[in-house]
Amino acid sequence: MIVLEASTRRVTPLIHAQTVAAGDSARLVANLLSNVAQHESARAANWRPLVRAEIDEIARECAARNWDGYGAVAVSKNTRENAERFVDLLPSDLPRPAAVPSPNGHIALTWDFGPGRILTISVGESGSAAYAGILGNGVRRHGVEPFRDDVAKVLVESIREVSTAI
Amino acid sequence: MMWQRFSSSRFARFLRLSDLPPQVAATESVSRFLLSKKLFAATTGRVKPAALLPYWNQKRRRFETSTHRTDDLRPEQIWAIGYRHVENLAQNRQIRGRGHCQAAVVTAQALGFHVNGRPYPRHVDVVGWPDEEDARLMRATEIADSMTLELDPRP
Numbered sequence: 407m408i409v410l411e412a413s414t415r416r417v418t419p420l421i422h423a424q425t426v427a428a429g430d431s432a433r434l435v436a437n438l439l440s441n442v443a444q445h446e447s448a449r450a451a452n453w454r455p456l457v458r459a460e461i462d463e464i465a466r467e468c469a470a471r472n473w474d475g476y477g478a479v480a481v482s483k484n485t486r487e488n489a490e491r492f493v494d495l496l497p498s499d500l501p502r503p504a505a506v507p508s509p510n511g512h513i514a515l516t517w518d519f520g521p522g523r524i525l526t527i528s529v530g531e532s533g534s535a536a537y538a539g540i541l542g543n544g545v546r547r548h549g550v551e552p553f554r555d556d557v558a559k560v561l562v563e564s565i566r567e568v569s570t571a572i
Numbered sequence: 573m574m575w576q577r578f579s580s581s582r583f584a585r586f587l588r589l590s591d592l593p594p595q596v597a598a599t600e601s602v603s604r605f606l607l608s609k610k611l612f613a614a615t616t617g618r619v620k621p622a623a624l625l626p627y628w629n630q631k632r633r634r635f636e637t638s639t640h641r642t643d644d645l646r647p648e649q650i651w652a653i654g655y656r657h658v659e660n661l662a663q664n665r666q667i668r669g670r671g672h673c674q675a676a677v678v679t680a681q682a683l684g685f686h687v688n689g690r691p692y693p694r695h696v697d698v699v700g701w702p703d704e705e706d707a708r709l710m711r712a713t714e715i716a717d718s719m720t721l722e723l724d725p726r727p
Contacts (some may be wrong), residue, residue, distance in 0.1 A: 472609070
């Protein structure tokens, strides 16, 4: 029989696992956990279309230079496509970012959990992602990572870190 | 000549230009006017790091972020600077809010101020930004994280 068990990792709350447990109680627990897993999965997967819509809106509103009144560079079609591709490559169990236009024509994805817990990943035309964050507990990290078919581990780990820091 | 006329005008007196020291002190307040709602989160009162990122000034060959000194001004005087010198409704540039912090928050990031209040009174550019994009983003994140958001009070 296949049931679900709670994982110790907050960001991947439920995983499939084998067990020998049987009986009505075990079946009830398995059903409840299954429902929770389906709900979590739906919730996590649902933010992608929302963020893609934000990116599309940014691309439309910031298509001309000086969209911020301070001389900002226009957001290009390539940047929009790269930002959407980057969003599609993120694991679905991560929390939802906010898409924000940058004055250099890039699109930034920001995870903001309040003072001392904020991370931004900026995507432009080049297919690389610049990132910088205060990840909680005084941890600061920044750098540049390329992305093509997957997202660098340090980026995924940084998102997990900023969203789970106490 | 024009500046002399301006500095003796009622608006200049309103902005207390003659009270300003030549250099930005660590304890002074500086404001960044925000012209896009996407650059802040009104619900949480947070300014996004992208709002502080500099743009490349080709003429001066440097990255700079435009801010204003706001010490000793009442809120209506601060907003007046933005409405008069930053906003341009004909070009669809409407002020939506402003983020402010102490100048020390900026200088703690190894950034400096270039006081250039002419022709825009109380204007000061944040300069000294590094060449690397991620390093600029880190500094902008540190400043944004310490900023207080004020929403445009107009209805």
